[in-house]
Amino acid sequence: MTFRNTAAAVPLAILFMLPVSQLWAQEANYSIQTSKGSTLDVFSQLNPVVINRIHSWELALTGPDESPVTGAEIFVTGGMPDHDHGLPTLPIMTRETSPGRYLLEGVRFHMPGRWQLTVTINSHQGDEIGLLDFEL
Amino acid sequence: MKRFLIPGLLVIGLGAGLGWQLLPAPLPQAWTPQEAALIQSLSLSQLPALSPDPSNAVADNESAAKLGQLLYFDSRMSGNGEVACATCHQPERYFTDGLPLAAGTALGPRHTPSLVGLSHSPWFYWDGRKDSQWAQALAPIEAGHEHNLDRLQVIRLIAKDRDYSERYTALFGELPSLPATPQAASPLGNAEASASWQRLSLAQQSGINRAFANLGKSLAAYQRKLLPGPSRFDEYADQVSSESGISGNGMLSREEIAGLKLFIGDGQCISCHNGPLFTNFEFHNTGVLAVAGQLPPMGRYDGIRLARKDEFNCLSYYSDAQPEECIELRFAKDDNELVGAQKTPSLRNITETAPYMHGGQIADLTAVMQHYNDAPTSMLSHNEAKPLGLRPVQLSQLVAFMQTLTAPLNVDPGWLVAPSQ
Numbered sequence: 001m002t003f004r005n006t007a008a009a010v011p012l013a014i015l016f017m018l019p020v021s022q023l024w025a026q027e028a029n030y031s032i033q034t035s036k037g038s039t040l041d042v043f044s045q046l047n048p049v050v051i052n053r054i055h056s057w058e059l060a061l062t063g064p065d066e067s068p069v070t071g072a073e074i075f076v077t078g079g080m081p082d083h084d085h086g087l088p089t090l091p092i093m094t095r096e097t098s099p100g101r102y103l104l105e106g107v108r109f110h111m112p113g114r115w116q117l118t119v120t121i122n123s124h125q126g127d128e129i130g131l132l133d134f135e136l
Numbered sequence: 137m138k139r140f141l142i143p144g145l146l147v148i149g150l151g152a153g154l155g156w157q158l159l160p161a162p163l164p165q166a167w168t169p170q171e172a173a174l175i176q177s178l179s180l181s182q183l184p185a186l187s188p189d190p191s192n193a194v195a196d197n198e199s200a201a202k203l204g205q206l207l208y209f210d211s212r213m214s215g216n217g218e219v220a221c222a223t224c225h226q227p228e229r230y231f232t233d234g235l236p237l238a239a240g241t242a243l244g245p246r247h248t249p250s251l252v253g254l255s256h257s258p259w260f261y262w263d264g265r266k267d268s269q270w271a272q273a274l275a276p277i278e279a280g281h282e283h284n285l286d287r288l289q290v291i292r293l294i295a296k297d298r299d300y301s302e303r304y305t306a307l308f309g310e311l312p313s314l315p316a317t318p319q320a321a322s323p324l325g326n327a328e329a330s331a332s333w334q335r336l337s338l339a340q341q342s343g344i345n346r347a348f349a350n351l352g353k354s355l356a357a358y359q360r361k362l363l364p365g366p367s368r369f370d371e372y373a374d375q376v377s378s379e380s381g382i383s384g385n386g387m388l389s390r391e392e393i394a395g396l397k398l399f400i401g402d403g404q405c406i407s408c409h410n411g412p413l414f415t416n417f418e419f420h421n422t423g424v425l426a427v428a429g430q431l432p433p434m435g436r437y438d439g440i441r442l443a444r445k446d447e448f449n450c451l452s453y454y455s456d457a458q459p460e461e462c463i464e465l466r467f468a469k470d471d472n473e474l475v476g477a478q479k480t481p482s483l484r485n486i487t488e489t490a491p492y493m494h495g496g497q498i499a500d501l502t503a504v505m506q507h508y509n510d511a512p513t514s515m516l517s518h519n520e521a522k523p524l525g526l527r528p529v530q531l532s533q534l535v536a537f538m539q540t541l542t543a544p545l546n547v548d549p550g551w552l553v554a555p556s557q
Contacts (some may be wrong), residue, residue: 051410051411051416052410052411052416054258054463054464054467083407083520084518084520085420085473085520086469086471087469088418088419088469089467089468089469090467090469090470091467092467105463105466105467106463106466110408110410110416111407111408111410111416112174112177112407112410113407
């Protein structure tokens with residue numbers, strides 16, 4: 001009986017872990033260092049990132065000591081420096097999905113070209129900022 | 137000899153000047169890998185399947201689309217009995233009307249946009265004041281210059297028409313019971329209709345609103361059928377690669393290819409007119425003059441505020457979506473950058489949908505290209521576009537490229553005419 005229960009539980013457990021493990025297995029789309037030496041890895045739920053589709057990012061924040069930074073507030077702003085305009089949406093960090101991993105919802109890019117985002121982080125480490133520069 | 141020198145130099149100078157203005161630059165042998173990728177990204181074959189609309193439970197229901205089609209062509213849906221959706225959004229004109237400003241029961245303040253492919257947009261109206269196609273479909277019915285009817289009279293029409301009421305009931309259940317009086321009522325109507333609306337009970341108001349929303353959802357189900365068909369450009373784009381020659385399969389002329397090169401390059405058109413529908417469905421201030429006699433509009437700055445307080449938006453009682461599904465509305469921005477910004481229109485079939493811009497201010501495509509080449513100062517806030525410095529021959533090449541985007545619609549012809557009940 002115990003064996004049968006265990007046998008049934010294993011595929012179920014795999015099924016529940018699948019979306020999470022897939023995102024963990026995904027290589028970071030972008031990775032930056034902040035002003036305090038933390039690492040911010042961006043895992044886009046739309047992979048690869050393409051224009052004109054609203055989607056979410058998971059942001060993984062690791063301190064200089066390589067431990068996850070928990071309880072942080074993260075703000076993302078930015079735009080296209082060559083076009084003198086900002087993001088088309090107002091992305092918001094809505095929750096911490098697991099220790100040191102944060103969900104950023106409402107991300108969209110509406111033009112091909114160079115994008116520059118400023119990530120402002122407020123945590124027990126104090127305030128820090130990071131600059132994310134990429135081409136779409 | 138000396139007396140020929142100055143006239144000779146003048147002739148040479150004049151010839152060089154005219155040549156610079158009018159002679160095309162030679163085309164390269166092949167596209168670069170970056171150019172080839174951009175061209176492929178514009179092909180209709182790259183258009184993703186239409187996303188579901190969680191706020192509309194009947195968005196992809198055939199019976200709802202059929203009811204929507206009947207409503208779309210029915211001029212009884214107007215105060216004077218002469219105006220239907222199809223009056224301005226005419227199928228034979230790619231769902232536009234050929235006029236600078238829409239003419240319903242009266243002349244309106246905006247140019248009629250095409251409906252083709254519009255169901256891919258997250259926002260509706262030039263200023264994006266509606267966040268779904270069904271919420272959009274309701275507003276013209278009650279607008280004084282469009283259909284000039286009101287929601288109570290619309291539901292009375294459905295209840296009195298046996299075919300309509302049977303179709304409605306099969307889709308949505310019983311119609312609400314209607315009061316004997318008043319005949320007309322709406323919170324958006326004139327003083328009399330508005331006062332009549334206030335006299336109705338909350339349950340009556342809610343029942344009428346629910347039925348009205350259901351009709352909007354049916355109209356949206358119909359409009360989701362209106363998709364563009366592949367054009368000469370798509371046939372060209374689908375075989376483009378950096379290895380193949382620039383002439384490709386011969387579907388485009390040298391002038392049209394030169395226009396395409398400018399479109400994705402120095403013309404910067406692709407910045408906003410991108411993706412398979414040649415639009416990012418976003419809002420931009422491009423310094424278009426206000427319509428004569430109108431103040432410069434606030435555009436999306438006002439539009440997003442109207443969308444947030446709309447009684448039929450994605451977060452409303454009449455939406456079928458869960459709040460977390462209303463992603464566009466929840467994460468929409470509303471800052472000063474949106475002052476004077478209007479929605480980027482699709483360029484599919486653009487040669488057939490003149491005049492252009494939100495107020496039909498620009499009569500033809502040559503004048504449109506000249507406008508972007510000049511990038512004039514905006515009357516309100518700032519023009520995002522910068523002067524391009526293109527030569528007249530290059531502007532003609534861009535216009536030539538526009539000709540390659542016209543094609544018959546990818547719609548079963550039965551949807552393009554008034555249906556027989």
